[in-house]
Amino acid sequence: MAETIHQEKEIEKSFDSSIMKRLMHYAKSQWLLLGISIILMLLVTALDLAIPYVTKIAIDEYISPKQQQVYTLKDDPNVSLASDLSASLILPSISEKVLGTYKTTAYEPSVLYTEDGVTYLVKGMSRSKSLETFKLANDGQTATLDGVTYKVKSVTATELDVVKANNKHQILVLTLTLGSLLVISFFCAFGHTYLLNYGSQKIVYNMREELYSHIQNMSLSFFDKNPVGRLVTRVSNDMDNINEMFTNVLVTSIKDFLLLIGTLVVMSIIDFKLTLICFSTMPLVLISASIFRKKARNVQREVKVKLAKINATLAENINGMKIIQIFNKEKDIYEDFDAINTDFLKSTIAETRVYAIFRPTMNLAYSLSLGLLLWFGGGDAIKGAVELGVLVAFITYTQQFFRPIMDLSEKFNILQSSMASAERIFMLLDEKESIVNPTHPVPLANASAGRHFSGEIAFEDVWFSYQANPQTDDDYVLKGVSFKAGVGESIALVGATGSGKTTIISLLNRFYDIQKGRITIDGVDIRDVDKHKLREHIGIVLQDVFLFSGDIKSNIRLYNESITDENIKEIAKYVNADGFISKLPLGYDEPVVERGATLSAGQRQLLSFARALVFDPGILILDEATSNIDTETELLIQDAINKIIKGRTTLIVAHRLSTIQHASKIIVMSKGEIKEMGNHQELLSKRGMYYDLYTLQYSESVYN
Numbered sequence: 001m002a003e004t005i006h007q008e009k010e011i012e013k014s015f016d017s018s019i020m021k022r023l024m025h026y027a028k029s030q031w032l033l034l035g036i037s038i039i040l041m042l043l044v045t046a047l048d049l050a051i052p053y054v055t056k057i058a059i060d061e062y063i064s065p066k067q068q069q070v071y072t073l074k075d076d077p078n079v080s081l082a083s084d085l086s087a088s089l090i091l092p093s094i095s096e097k098v099l100g101t102y103k104t105t106a107y108e109p110s111v112l113y114t115e116d117g118v119t120y121l122v123k124g125m126s127r128s129k130s131l132e133t134f135k136l137a138n139d140g141q142t143a144t145l146d147g148v149t150y151k152v153k154s155v156t157a158t159e160l161d162v163v164k165a166n167n168k169h170q171i172l173v174l175t176l177t178l179g180s181l182l183v184i185s186f187f188c189a190f191g192h193t194y195l196l197n198y199g200s201q202k203i204v205y206n207m208r209e210e211l212y213s214h215i216q217n218m219s220l221s222f223f224d225k226n227p228v229g230r231l232v233t234r235v236s237n238d239m240d241n242i243n244e245m246f247t248n249v250l251v252t253s254i255k256d257f258l259l260l261i262g263t264l265v266v267m268s269i270i271d272f273k274l275t276l277i278c279f280s281t282m283p284l285v286l287i288s289a290s291i292f293r294k295k296a297r298n299v300q301r302e303v304k305v306k307l308a309k310i311n312a313t314l315a316e317n318i319n320g321m322k323i324i325q326i327f328n329k330e331k332d333i334y335e336d337f338d339a340i341n342t343d344f345l346k347s348t349i350a351e352t353r354v355y356a357i358f359r360p361t362m363n364l365a366y367s368l369s370l371g372l373l374l375w376f377g378g379g380d381a382i383k384g385a386v387e388l389g390v391l392v393a394f395i396t397y398t399q400q401f402f403r404p405i406m407d408l409s410e411k412f413n414i415l416q417s418s419m420a421s422a423e424r425i426f427m428l429l430d431e432k433e434s435i436v437n438p439t440h441p442v443p444l445a446n447a448s449a450g451r452h453f454s455g456e457i458a459f460e461d462v463w464f465s466y467q468a469n470p471q472t473d474d475d476y477v478l479k480g481v482s483f484k485a486g487v488g489e490s491i492a493l494v495g496a497t498g499s500g501k502t503t504i505i506s507l508l509n510r511f512y513d514i515q516k517g518r519i520t521i522d523g524v525d526i527r528d529v530d531k532h533k534l535r536e537h538i539g540i541v542l543q544d545v546f547l548f549s550g551d552i553k554s555n556i557r558l559y560n561e562s563i564t565d566e567n568i569k570e571i572a573k574y575v576n577a578d579g580f581i582s583k584l585p586l587g588y589d590e591p592v593v594e595r596g597a598t599l600s601a602g603q604r605q606l607l608s609f610a611r612a613l614v615f616d617p618g619i620l621i622l623d624e625a626t627s628n629i630d631t632e633t634e635l636l637i638q639d640a641i642n643k644i645i646k647g648r649t650t651l652i653v654a655h656r657l658s659t660i661q662h663a664s665k666i667i668v669m670s671k672g673e674i675k676e677m678g679n680h681q682e683l684l685s686k687r688g689m690y691y692d693l694y695t696l697q698y699s700e701s702v703y704n
């Protein structure tokens with residue numbers, strides 16, 4: 001595996017279609033939710049575009065109309081409104097106009113035109129986009145627009161009241177329409193956000209489960225190479241990034257993009273000249289957005305790398321707090337942390353600076369567009385070339401246009417870092433399990449009631465290196481190790497630190513695969529056996545007993561619900577653990593906190609004997625505790641060991657030679673090789689390495 005895969009350095013990644021395809025594969029399971037969410041989003045976008053348009057209609061047609069579309073009788077040459085208003089003029093509602101359901105055969109369009117407080121009816125004229133060329137004759141009888149002459153009649157105040165009453169009614173209709181659109185938009189936006197987040201969370205939930213179960217199945221060599229902090233970051237931070245990409249980037253970017261295009265189209269349809277004026281600031285917007293993207297990417301990368309450093313340092317310091325305090329190094333460690341923290345602060349300030357420049361620059365461009373719009377648009381409105389409602393709608397559309405530009409620039413960086421997160425997660429998921437379970441596992445020959453094997457162990461010329469491709473003999477940690485342990489025998493492994501004792505234990509459990517030779521149990525190569533079955537019946541008691549949060553009972557039972565409370569108590573009594581457990585305030589229900597920090601090393605060891613024994617293992621591995629344990633507990637432990645090794649093959653990694661004198665066989669290791677093998681008496685009489693070790697320890701114990 002490449003070393004760089006899980007490093008935090010590489011946090012940016014441009015758009016990668018293969019990664020996106022894989023992400024979409026996960027999204028498939030939530031297609032219905034995401035699909036509905038996208039439809040709702042389209043509705044919200046359409047409503048966002050429609051709302052300013054409705055305002056424009058309200059202003060231009062009914063609130064402050066310079067020209068208002070009405071309909072008069074076609075065959076009424078004299079236009080006598082006053083005499084029979086209802087017969088000569090109709091004021092259809094908006095829907096009637098839109099649907100064309102007013103009497104089109106009998107009525108023709110006319111315009112009510114207002115100038116200097118006086119309203120005229122221009123017969124036969126249709127509402128025009130621009131009144132720049134409109135001219136009312138001095139006698140007030142005719143008017144021309146674009147070279148066509150129309151008949152004009154001035155409208156009396158009474159007649160106007162009828163029109164105004166109709167307008168008021170129409171404004172009410174429009175207000176209700178606007179209100180309804182806003183309510184619909186509210187619910188659509190709610191549904192869109194809720195479903196999108198729900199779907200994304202579900203996608204990330206599935207991915208997180210897959211990732212966790214994948215990590216759980218990895219072999220120990222994988223964990224040797226991948227620090228815990230990084231794996232935690234993968235499952236938490238990187239997953240969060242993907243969640244953010246689904247919720248804040250992918251779908252919402254489509255919305256931003258559609259809104260951008262939609263606004264542009266609607267603006268161009270309403271008034272092309274004004275649209276060009278608004279977009280004259282685009283070069284400034286595009287240049288600053290691209291500068292921002294580059295700068296923001298750099299500062300964000302800095303912030304993330306520094307944050308990862310803070311997290312790693314914190315984890316290490318808090319874990320090692322006991323040592324820090326023992327060695328009185330609080331001040332030095334604090335200073336180290338302070339330096340890292342200051343570094344982090346500097347990068348966050350740099351990040352803030354970039355954002356603090358970008359957003360006001362965008363606001364400046366927006367204000368500039370607005371200024372130009374008011375200047376040119378306002379001038380045109382005075383001239384009658386642009387209607388007031390158009391100007392008002394443009395102000396809203398301009399604002400609506402700048403928001404997605406700002407969002408898209410900011411989201412682009414999230415997309416990049418999410419892509420990098422996704423890539424790292426996929427690389428982790430693609431990491432092959434190095435300890436492969438055989439497709440057709442060989443059943444262990446001597447399986448008997450309750451046990452998978454009887455427990456004969458053989459190492460046959462075993463060569464093993466922690467490196468994947470060892471080159472020289474020096475790269476090997478075990479060099480041609482061969483030994484046998486018959487059923488029920490106890491084998492002690494002794495030797496200097498680093499000689500390979502713990503490695504032998506790991507290999508027997510198949511935590512790593514060997515490069516050369518064979519390891520067999522009951523004559524079957526352990527690589528041909530189901531690894532879970534193999535481990536199930538090898539009980540291990542390690543020096544450093546790991547206790548999970550829960551209570552004493554659950555730590556012995558380890559999720560095996562078939563083990564009853566009575567079994568637990570019985571076994572605890574057998575291994576001399578019941579004595580201290582019963583003295584705990586809650587006994588077997590006493591909570592275990594912080595990996596059992598409130599228990600002594602000896603108590604933890606006794607607990608782990610009980611834990612190993614409840615499964616009645618055929619093979620037992622004991623990594624003897626090196627820490628000093630008081631004599632009384634030591635005796636209890638020794639007694640427990642003597643009891644638990646009975647009837648099973650036992651491998652003991654011994655640190656105190658005094659405890660292994662009764663072992664069937666003692667193996668003396670040095671630098672990965674077996675130097676001597678035999679029982680205590682045989683080895684002593686050899687006067688070799690074991691004799692030296694024994695006399696050394698014996699003399700130490702005498703002097704102590």
Ligand SMILES: Nc1ncnc2c1ncn2[C@@H]1O[C@H](COP(=O)(O)OP(=O)(O)OP(=O)(O)O)[C@@H](O)[C@H]1O
Pocket residue numbers: 224466477495496497498499500501502503504
């Ligand atoms: N996970 C690992 N990755 C790489 N090298 C390792 C790993 N574990 C152990 N080693 C190396 O393998 C050699 C044997 O280590 P091992 O832990 O088996 O020794 P040991 O005899 O059990 O020592 P001790 O008595 O101190 O526990 C050592 O040189 C050690 O540095």
